[in-house]
Amino acid sequence: MAAILAGLFYAAATVLVAGLAWRIRQYAGTPAPLKIPTTPAPTTSAGVALRLAREVVLFESLFKASLWTWLFGWTFHAGLALVLARHLRYFTDPVWGWVAFIQPFGVYAGFAMVAGLAGLWARRFLVDRVRYISTPSDHLMLALLIAIAGSGLAMKYLAHTDIVAVKSFFLGLLVFQVRELPADPALAVHLGLVATLMIVFPYSKLLHAPGLFFSPGRNQVDNPREHRHLAEWAARLETK
Amino acid sequence: MADVIAPALREFPVPPALRPDAMAESKPFVATEKMQAAIGFPGTLVEDWHDKAIAKMGELLDKYRSLSVYLDACVHCGACSDKCHYFLGTGDPKNMPVARQDLMRGVYRRHFTLPGKMFPKLVGARELTKDLLEDWYKYYNQCSECRRCSVFCPYGIDTAEVTMAAREILDTVGYGAKYTNEIIAKVHRIGNNLGLPGPALEDTLLGLEEDVKEETGADVKFPLDQKGAEVLLITPSADFFAEPHVDSLIGYAKVFHAAGISWTLSTHASEAGNFGLFIGNYEQMRTIALRIREAALDLGVKRIVVGECGHAWRVAYSFWNTLAGIGSGGNDPFARMLQSQLDHRYRQPTHICELTWDLVQKGALVLDKDANDHRVVTFHDSCNVARASRMGDEPGGQFEIPRALVRSVVNRYVEMRPGTTHEATFCCGGGGGLLTDEILDLRVKGALPRMESLREVADLQGVNFMATICAICKAQFTKVLPYYGFNRSMVGGVHQLVSTAIRLGAKQ
Numbered sequence: 001m002a003a004i005l006a007g008l009f010y011a012a013a014t015v016l017v018a019g020l021a022w023r024i025r026q027y028a029g030t031p032a033p034l035k036i037p038t039t040p041a042p043t044t045s046a047g048v049a050l051r052l053a054r055e056v057v058l059f060e061s062l063f064k065a066s067l068w069t070w071l072f073g074w075t076f077h078a079g080l081a082l083v084l085a086r087h088l089r090y091f092t093d094p095v096w097g098w099v100a101f102i103q104p105f106g107v108y109a110g111f112a113m114v115a116g117l118a119g120l121w122a123r124r125f126l127v128d129r130v131r132y133i134s135t136p137s138d139h140l141m142l143a144l145l146i147a148i149a150g151s152g153l154a155m156k157y158l159a160h161t162d163i164v165a166v167k168s169f170f171l172g173l174l175v176f177q178v179r180e181l182p183a184d185p186a187l188a189v190h191l192g193l194v195a196t197l198m199i200v201f202p203y204s205k206l207l208h209a210p211g212l213f214f215s216p217g218r219n220q221v222d223n224p225r226e227h228r229h230l231a232e233w234a235a236r237l238e239t240k
Numbered sequence: 241m242a243d244v245i246a247p248a249l250r251e252f253p254v255p256p257a258l259r260p261d262a263m264a265e266s267k268p269f270v271a272t273e274k275m276q277a278a279i280g281f282p283g284t285l286v287e288d289w290h291d292k293a294i295a296k297m298g299e300l301l302d303k304y305r306s307l308s309v310y311l312d313a314c315v316h317c318g319a320c321s322d323k324c325h326y327f328l329g330t331g332d333p334k335n336m337p338v339a340r341q342d343l344m345r346g347v348y349r350r351h352f353t354l355p356g357k358m359f360p361k362l363v364g365a366r367e368l369t370k371d372l373l374e375d376w377y378k379y380y381n382q383c384s385e386c387r388r389c390s391v392f393c394p395y396g397i398d399t400a401e402v403t404m405a406a407r408e409i410l411d412t413v414g415y416g417a418k419y420t421n422e423i424i425a426k427v428h429r430i431g432n433n434l435g436l437p438g439p440a441l442e443d444t445l446l447g448l449e450e451d452v453k454e455e456t457g458a459d460v461k462f463p464l465d466q467k468g469a470e471v472l473l474i475t476p477s478a479d480f481f482a483e484p485h486v487d488s489l490i491g492y493a494k495v496f497h498a499a500g501i502s503w504t505l506s507t508h509a510s511e512a513g514n515f516g517l518f519i520g521n522y523e524q525m526r527t528i529a530l531r532i533r534e535a536a537l538d539l540g541v542k543r544i545v546v547g548e549c550g551h552a553w554r555v556a557y558s559f560w561n562t563l564a565g566i567g568s569g570g571n572d573p574f575a576r577m578l579q580s581q582l583d584h585r586y587r588q589p590t591h592i593c594e595l596t597w598d599l600v601q602k603g604a605l606v607l608d609k610d611a612n613d614h615r616v617v618t619f620h621d622s623c624n625v626a627r628a629s630r631m632g633d634e635p636g637g638q639f640e641i642p643r644a645l646v647r648s649v650v651n652r653y654v655e656m657r658p659g660t661t662h663e664a665t666f667c668c669g670g671g672g673g674l675l676t677d678e679i680l681d682l683r684v685k686g687a688l689p690r691m692e693s694l695r696e697v698a699d700l701q702g703v704n705f706m707a708t709i710c711a712i713c714k715a716q717f718t719k720v721l722p723y724y725g726f727n728r729s730m731v732g733g734v735h736q737l738v739s740t741a742i743r744l745g746a747k748q
Binding site for chain 2: 023026027030031032033034035036038039040041042043047055059061062064065066069073120123127128129130132133134135136137138140200203204205207208211212214215216217218222224225226227228229230231233234235237238
């Protein structure tokens with residue numbers, strides 16, 4: 001099983017990194033010929049950075065749009081961020097001080113993640129507008145994330161895994177060595193689903209993560225009167 | 241045409257129950273072969289419309305980062321689903337911004353993404369069938385491109401961008417809408433949206449001079465094609481004769497007169513509106529904008545000022561510099577030509593509210609607020625001004641300056657309910673190229689949220705005048721207000737209020 005999961009993780013990491021790099025290059029390389037920030041928009045680059053930071057950290061626009069969706073969405077994402085940070089302990093030796101510090105919070109964050117996801121999923125059944133727009137993949141994505149969180153929490157509270165061996169396995173992967181992994185069903189499910197998530201990332205709606213940074217409605221500086229903003233293909237019209 | 245039915249006003253607005261296909265019958269007249277040909281599109285639906293549409297979509301995805309990112313980034317969270325005034329007024333789920341986008345997103349997934357090619361059902365990917373194309377025509381013509389959804393989307397996804405792309409694709413395959421395309425052709429041919437030829441315009445302006453002379457005794461001029469004037473005024477052609485628009489034009493003229501600023505209109509560019517925006521076509525938008533550059537160079541003006549028109553101000557403020565080098569900072573031959581002529585001590589272009597407000601602050605105008613005492617005024621933020629442009633130097637100036645100006649000319653001013661003004665303002669329901677009578681039912685229903693907040697301030701605070709700075713808002717409201725039991729004359733321009741309050745000849 002160790003060899004299979006090792007292969008899967010190498011493949012997943014390759015797809016995730018290469019796929020995202022390709023996608024980001026595509027977004028960055030596509031011109032934004034017109035200034036279309038949603039106003040009131042910042043008039044400086046620093047202001048734009050601040051606006052994006054508020055969106056990333058606080059989900060500002062979602063807060064204005066729907067308090068319930070904001071509450072569930074933010075809880076899930078904040079939980080996920082903490083859980084991911086907590087997992088750094090399996091990839092670092094010695095473990096960084098701040099990673100050690102957040103370990104206990106990371107566990108509660110796992111529950112917060114599940115609660116947020118459950119709330120988001122409930123909306124897809126209970127709110128007729130959200131039910132109307134939901135596709136099978138929207139449900140599957142939530143199922144995938146809940147299964148990842150659930151299997152992770154199961155290893156913490158129900159069937160303990162040999163965490164030392166798991167860490168040794170991942171430290172091994174970092175230096176291209178396949179080491180032993182406990183033959184543990186919860187662990188196999190957890191790791192298999194995480195790899196799946198990494199593989200679908202660059203092809204799915206998870207692209208909202210890089211997408212936000214490239215959204216002209218949010219990332220453009222509101223200064224069209226002061227600076228001429230001319231895309232390459234549009235500039236060619238001038239010479240015709 | 242379907243019967244026009246105004247929905248009942250609700251005391252506590254809540255999202256309506258879904259009424260699938262409630263608006264499936266609503267669509268504007270299709271452009272005729274002649275109209276399509278006049279602006280370079282195929283006359284009727286072409287044989288290979290499917291392949292041509294997909295090819296055009298691919299081209300637009302490569303040209304517009306907005307479209308490319310927006311089609312990918314949506315997570316179907318539903319934050320936008322109750323934000324569109326057409327959904328709130330009709331209950332038709334395809335008028336939820338996310339569902340409207342999905343009409344195109346499904347095709348995008350099918351043709352441009354791996355999961356959509358491999359597992360179409362799973363990700364909601366679909367083929368562009370004749371039925372779906374029909375839905376595109378209907379529902380992308382039930383979007384006023386007001387961008388309210390973009391305010392609330394966690395990723396800033398702007399349905400207007402998707403609507404514009406869809407309309408451009410529809411035009412490319414020969415399935416354009418009559419109202420927008422006919423108007424674009426008129427601008428190219430005659431110079432303005434209403435098809436007013438030069439002599440008619442001259443005649444109208446002379447008539448206005450006489451009217452104002454009779455009313456005030458002052459010799460207020462309405463100059464046309466006057467070389468060497470300081471200001472070139474670009475205003476919607478509705479200002480020349482439609483009610484209540486013309487009252488604002490009189491207001492601008494009085495302001496110029498009182499401040500001693502020489503100004504002129506241009507027959508070549510006698511229109512601020514730019515319907516190229518509504519069909520998402522960059523080349524059309526650019527050609528229409530270039531008339532302004534030509535007129536400015538020809539007349540040798542120092543400043544370009546835009547009258548009360550919402551989408552025109554968006555195009556002027558956000559795009560003129562890009563499209564025609566009207567602004568600052570450009571360093572190419574075309575931009576330099578105009579920039580060396582314009583006076584950069586002023587914002588270029590300037591909104592008429594910026595100009596008037598600057599004068600008010602300098603004390604250059606004599607204003608008698610009491611003259612507006614028969615009015616209790618509220619202000620309707622027009623969508624293209626509120627969410628897509630700015631005035632003054634600070635973010636949000638587009639909200640503050642018109643209000644400050646209104647307050648400087650009226651004693652009694654009232655705000656409508658928060659959440660229905662500023663960047664969250666509700667569209668009048670007639671923007672984006674939908675101001676045409678065959679879809680009046682949609683327009684009336686789309687006005688519902690605005691009518692609800694107007695009803696509230698009318699009942700509780702006696703509001704009897706809603707000021708706005710958009711020609712389409714004015715035309716739409718005068719049409720739909722009666723359906724909700726209001727008098728059509730309660731809508732008017734900010735400069736209509738200025739016109740009432742301003743005292744001419746009192747100051748030297």
